[in-house]
Amino acid sequence: MSIPSIDISSPVRAQRSVLRVNGLWVLLGLLAIMALLPMVASPYAIILMLPFMGYGIALLGFNLLFGTTGLLSFGHALFLGTGAYTAAVLTFKFGVLSFELLLITAALISGLISLAVGALCVRYTRIFFGMLTLAFGMLFHSFLYKFYNITGGDQGMRVLRPLLLGMEWRGGKTAFLTGPFYYYALALFALLSLAMWRITASPFGLHLRAIRENAGKAAYVGVQIFRMRLAAFVISAVYGGIGGVILAVTTGLADPELAYWTHSGNLVFMAVLGGSGTFAGPAIGALAFVLLQDFVMSITQYWRFVMGAVLVLLVVFMPQGLSGAAEFLVNRRKGGR
């Protein structure tokens, strides 16, 4: 088998694998804490957690592409937008209110779009891949923005409250979001985390890591680079679409900003903030980003300046992100490495 040669070529990863095994538990632990959150936290804090779940799910997928396969997409907001607009069109125009149906349709449409986009994009790597995905993202954005009749232009489209598990939920919007929808999204997040964990731990995940480490070598030992990259792209898009549905239901609106390239930039920001080299890192980054943004917005109207400054400092001083820093502290306590 070709597996040992890959491990030998990257001893750093092997040493890290102890913590990687913990990645899933870290994430599930976080979700367990969040399941208890409604007992203590205010409705405001609960609603703040919903974007985190949307972004968290999207980032699990994003990281399969970025962290595992080594492809940096700068247009991933395209799929958040796809999910959000799928939810808007289905609920608002066609009166389809079943949330499960929304999720499945969004996943399917994101998957189909990504199959076409990905087939063109994954032939390239590095900066070319980033620029091509950015171009496709903006293509979609300007479609949303300019074709007013279909998409509502810059006004966006309303997303109606869906039925969860076929049941209608009474009460105000806050009660719906903090109650049933919160737990539903949380369960979905947990489920998708497990699925992603299985994916990264599978031989398929190993192929992706081999491609990241050395595409030429991987091809030589029989990895089908194009297909594997495309599969990773599609899976990450499906996750993005599902995340987009959650975001759209939370705000009750799908607007073109969701697909704008700066939004894609924010996704990359979150991934690096949490640490893209680990399994749970990007989701933790999403949490940190949402909290940080909320905190900074509450103290200054120039919050983007602070976010930008944080990003610059992060890249210069802490490129491994929060999980990298945590790992460093843990390792040091374990016995000075």
Added chain:
Amino acid sequence: MTELVDVVLGGTFHAAVLFLVAAGLQLVFGVQKIVNLACGSFYALGAYFGITAVGMALKLGMPAPLFFPVLTLAGLAIGLVGLPIERVLRTIYRRDESYQLLITFGFLLMFQYVFRFLWGATPRSMDNVYMAYGTTQIWGVRVPTYNLLVIAASLGIAVALGLLLERTRTGRIVRATAENRDMAEGLGVNASKIFALVFTVGCMLGTVGGALVVPSSAASLDMAVELVVEAFAVVVIGGLGSMRGALVGALIVGLMRAAAISLMPEMEMLSVYLVVVAALILKPAGLFGKATA
């Protein structure tokens, strides 16, 4: 016929400005291997600063026709912000390019709010001097003479840049550093100095572009993020790292947009992205790019 001339002139004007920003992007990518997302911020910075500089000069009693040189000088002067930014970038030259992209994205976010802090959220314009040079008649179409001046200036800068890179000693050193930094350093080139120089010149190209565009259209907070995508389009079409590519790419994007605006307004930006996607599929390295993938 007049419509065609109108489109061509409008497109060329836009292309002239776009070329300056894209040339800055190309120069920095060619030498430092960094795709600078903040190039749009430099463009917006030049625009805002140009308005302030010309406004002050007019208050001091400058005759209106002198605003063109004042604007150019203002653009060059504010371009010096490239120096401190390069100091920060210096820390990540040898890192993965995703980090380099991200750090310039961070700068873009920060600049956005610097503009808002200094110049406010409402768009600022200075159309009062736009017509200071009157209009010129070309094939039955009246265009502001200023537009022609900008096209000429942009061409002049293109030629000067080409001469600088191809014919001078500094240009040779810059090209050598771009080719192989370590080897150039081994031969006694101070690469840090070259990097600082190149980044500052790249930044100046952006700020001058912004300063020159501002009499014809307002400076707004959105202009930075919007221009980044257009400059990206130019670079992708023309090929990363190629000056000639920037020139041709800017013309294609500028004319494409002008044509789309007059034929099908809703296709304005969509047409540009379609060209980009087509270019990447048919000629992945761009029209003048070296083969990379």
